[in-house]
Amino acid sequence: MALIYAYLEILFIPITVIFLYFLTIRTRKKSSVPTNWPVLGMLPTLLRNSHRLHEYATELLTETNGTFEFKGPWFCNMDMLFTSDPANIHHVFSKNFSNYPKGPEFRKIFEILGDGIFNADFGLWEFHRKTTLSLMTQPNFYSFLEKSIWEKIEKGLIPVLERFLETGVEFDLQDVFQRFTFDSICKIVIDYDPQSLSIDLPYIPCEKAFNGAVEALFHRHILPEGVWKLQKWLQIGKEKTLMKAWKSFDEFIYPRVSINDGVLEKDHEEYGFNLLKSFKRKYEEINNSSSRGDSRDFLRDTSLSLMLAGRDTTSTCLAWLFWLLAENPSAEMKIRREIEEELHEKEDKIKWRNFSVEESKKLKYLHGALCESLRLFPPVAMEHKAPIRLDVLPTGNHVTENKVVLLAFYSMGRMKTIWGEDCRDFKPERWISERGGIKHEPSYKFPAFNAGPRTCLGKEMAFIQMKMVAATLIYHYNIKVVKGHKVSPSDSVIIQMKHGLRVKLSKRNVY
Numbered sequence: 159m160a161l162i163y164a165y166l167e168i169l170f171i172p173i174t175v176i177f178l179y180f181l182t183i184r185t186r187k188k189s190s191v192p193t194n195w196p197v198l199g200m201l202p203t204l205l206r207n208s209h210r211l212h213e214y215a216t217e218l219l220t221e222t223n224g225t226f227e228f229k230g231p232w233f234c235n236m237d238m239l240f241t242s243d244p245a246n247i248h249h250v251f252s253k254n255f256s257n258y259p260k261g262p263e264f265r266k267i268f269e270i271l272g273d274g275i276f277n278a279d280f281g282l283w284e285f286h287r288k289t290t291l292s293l294m295t296q297p298n299f300y301s302f303l304e305k306s307i308w309e310k311i312e313k314g315l316i317p318v319l320e321r322f323l324e325t326g327v328e329f330d331l332q333d334v335f336q337r338f339t340f341d342s343i344c345k346i347v348i349d350y351d352p353q354s355l356s357i358d359l360p361y362i363p364c365e366k367a368f369n370g371a372v373e374a375l376f377h378r379h380i381l382p383e384g385v386w387k388l389q390k391w392l393q394i395g396k397e398k399t400l401m402k403a404w405k406s407f408d409e410f411i412y413p414r415v416s417i418n419d420g421v422l423e424k425d426h427e428e429y430g431f432n433l434l435k436s437f438k439r440k441y442e443e444i445n446n447s448s449s450r451g452d453s454r455d456f457l458r459d460t461s462l463s464l465m466l467a468g469r470d471t472t473s474t475c476l477a478w479l480f481w482l483l484a485e486n487p488s489a490e491m492k493i494r495r496e497i498e499e500e501l502h503e504k505e506d507k508i509k510w511r512n513f514s515v516e517e518s519k520k521l522k523y524l525h526g527a528l529c530e531s532l533r534l535f536p537p538v539a540m541e542h543k544a545p546i547r548l549d550v551l552p553t554g555n556h557v558t559e560n561k562v563v564l565l566a567f568y569s570m571g572r573m574k575t576i577w578g579e580d581c582r583d584f585k586p587e588r589w590i591s592e593r594g595g596i597k598h599e600p601s602y603k604f605p606a607f608n609a610g611p612r613t614c615l616g617k618e619m620a621f622i623q624m625k626m627v628a629a630t631l632i633y634h635y636n637i638k639v640v641k642g643h644k645v646s647p648s649d650s651v652i653i654q655m656k657h658g659l660r661v662k663l664s665k666r667n668v669y
Contacts, residue, residue, distance in 0.1 A: 190217040191226075199229040201236070208380055212539050212647055215240060216569040224573065225553045234382040238562040242569040244576060245552035248602035250543055250563060251610035258543045263562065267378045267542070270371065270404050273456055274463025283612075286460070289440050290615050293433055300515045303619060306345050307626050308512050310338060314355035315627070319635065321357055323663045328640050330658035331480060333359075335473035335627070340365045342623065343468025347433055347461050348414045364410035367403035368470055372651045374400035379542070379564075379651075407462055415457040434461065470652045471537035472620050476627060477659050478535040479528060482584045483632070484639045484661075489527060489586055493632050496523045510633055518625045524632075525596055526589030528624055532606035533577070534584065539568040539653045541608070567605050568653060576603060636664045 192203030207214035218226055224243035230236025241247070250258050259279040271277045275286035293299065315338055322329050337355035340362075345351045354362045374396035378386050389397035415434060437460055438453050445452065483490040500520040501513050543563045550556055557563060574581050577588075591597040601609035607617045614620075631637065639645070640660040648656040 190214065190221050192218075192228075194229050197232055199231045199236070201231050204228070204380055209649060210646075211380065211649060212566075212568045212653065215540075215566050216242075216572050219566060219569045220573065224575065225551070225555055227555065231382065234384070236382060238564055239551075239555060239557060240564050240566055241551070241553070241555075242566045242573055242576075243551075243553055244570070244600075244602045246555075247565055247570075247605060247609060248600075249552050250565065251602065251605070251608070251612065254545075254549060255610050255612075257545045257547055257549055258563075259546065261544045261546065261560070263544055263560065264542050266383075268375060270375075270400065270407070271463050271466070272459030274459040276463050276466075277459075285440070285444065287615065289437055293436055294615060294619070300622070303346070303622065304515050306342060307623050310342050310345075310351075310355070311626065311630055314338065314341060314353070315630070316634075317357060318355055318359070319631075319663060323635070323665060326662070328660050328662050331637070331661045332473065332477040332655050332659040335476045336368075336469060337365065338627065339473040339476075339623075340368075340465070340469045343465050346468070347464045348411070349432065349434070350414055352410075362410075363406040365469075367406040368466065369650075369654065370396075370399040371403035371407075372466075372470065372654075373649065374403070376649055376651045379540075408458065411458045411461050411465075412454060415454055415461060433464075467614070467616060470654070472623055474535070474537040474652055474654050475528060475531050475620075476624055477655055478653075479531040479624075479628060480631070480637055480661070481639060481645055481655070481659055482531055482534070483527070484637065486584050489523075489584065490632060492586075493521075493524050493527060493629070496521055497629055497633050513626070513629070515622055518622055521625050521629060522590060522594070522596055523586055524625055524628060525621065526586030527584075528621065528628070529589045529604070529606075530584050530586050533571040533604060534582075535647065535653050536567040536571065536606040537652050538606075538608075539566070539647075539651065541565040541567065541605075565605070568647075570603075570605065634666060636666055637661050638664070 192200040194200055195202060204211070219240060219242045225239065225241040225246065228236075228238045228240060230238070260277055260283075261279070265277045268277055273282060275283065275290070278286050315334070318334060334355065337359070341351050341353060341355050352362055352365065354360060354365045377396045386397055389395045390401070393401060434457055438457060441453055441456050483493075501511070501517060502509065541564070543565065544560050545557050545563070546559065548556070548558055570576055572581055589597050589599075601607065601613055607614035607620075638661060640662060643660040644657055645659065646656050648654045
């Protein structure tokens with residue numbers, strides 16, 4: 159029966175193409191609300207806008223007061239509810255949290271992550287969270303983090319940027335940030351620096367595999383399950399890319415979580431911090447097992463999830479920040495002034511020095527600029543949830559068991575009803591309180607780090623890393639986006655820049 163359904167879904171493809179043709183030649187509707195076609199439902203409009211789905215969802219949700227019920231093709235189980243309403247976000251992520259686990263459908267789409275924290279529910283999720291939290295609250299964790307970040311800046315980032323400065327060539331700043339965060343998170347998670355951010359910019363399959371993987375996972379959200387499963391079986395299209403990424407991840411991670419290579423037996427003598435060793439020990443305690451295969455698979459899944467979070471989310475925020483600053487040079491000047499006033503003595507304002515985790519808290523305007531980047535371009539553009547029991551959302555929408563609810567974080571940052579008439583403007587000042595401190599916004603209004611019990615544990619760590627990187631670049635260099643370079647969000651689970659961020663450097667005269 160499943161095979162029959164798959165064939166039925168595949169038959170929809172040529173029919174959809176025909177409909178798309180007629181849709182393109184007919185006069186475009188003024189409304190963003192899609193037509194609910196017989197058999198095909200609203201899929202033609204979704205596919206027609208798949209190259210700009212995040213912006214289309216924003217237009218649609220703006221027109222429908224923040225919540226819209228999407229009807230998919232018959233037999234495909236693609237009916238979904240899109241929402242950007244803060245009350246719905248609060249309900250799903252906090253008030254009725256127990257009714258909205260990740261669930262089997264989420265796990266099916268994100269199968270590549272295995273038993274990592276993003277796929278985990280109930281007891282397994284609590285285990286991941288408690289273990290990670292216990293490690294991140296160790297007394298020496300932030301000392302270790304601070305040392306690791308500055309070492310990577312001084313030995314990786316600065317030499318690479320100086321080479322670009324010397325040669326005068328254009329380069330992709332997003333790629334540089336991705337390499338930086340990949341090396342950094344690998345050092346933290348598996349105690350190994352792959353040195354992808356080196357002068358020769360080596361090609362490391364695992365590091366590059368993340369980009370293709372998140373694009374493929376996005377397409378699993380907009381294609382009928384039977385279609386992407388057939389692509390997977392035939393090893394074609396985005397599914398072929400995903401399978402290659404899966405292989406690259408396994409080949410990179412498994413050797414480094416092996417008991418025989420000594421990684422798990424190596425403690426940081428100075429800091430006493432070893433994430434994988436702690437996860438392995440706790441996993442075997444709970445499962446009453448010392449099976450190498452079981453623990454290696456679990457550590458692979460744990461490592462991959464943490465690496466995905468550490469590489470893509472932080473690098474994405476930094477890339478969008480520097481584009482936004484290029485568009486708003488006055489904000490960049492304010493950050494430079496803040497660095498000089500808050501981190502340096504009056505008589506030594508022009509001399510750069512590294513700053514500590516505690517000192518990073520003084521950079522409040524920079525913090526606001528990072529929040530604006532995250533508000534306008536949240537790395538995770540949407541979240542996927544499905545209730546295990548019938549539910550009624552605050553907006554009055556009934557959600558049946560296992561119906562997919564897509565929570566549109568990207569759209570939330572562009573809703574006037576949430577952020578005001580200037581919601582599309584880059585204004586770091588909106589994050590500064592009247593007393594000059596950081597203004598807090600509830601997570602259901604600003605869900606860049608998720609919301610409720612699943613709020614990201616690495617939030618503080620991410621801000622520390624981003625402030626150190628951003629302050630270093632803003633203080634030392636003038637960064638200009640190459641004229642004519644097109645900047646737009648990618649069609650991906652992670653909102654990267656589709657064409658990268660092509661820039662040229664010049665040195666600031668600060669010495």
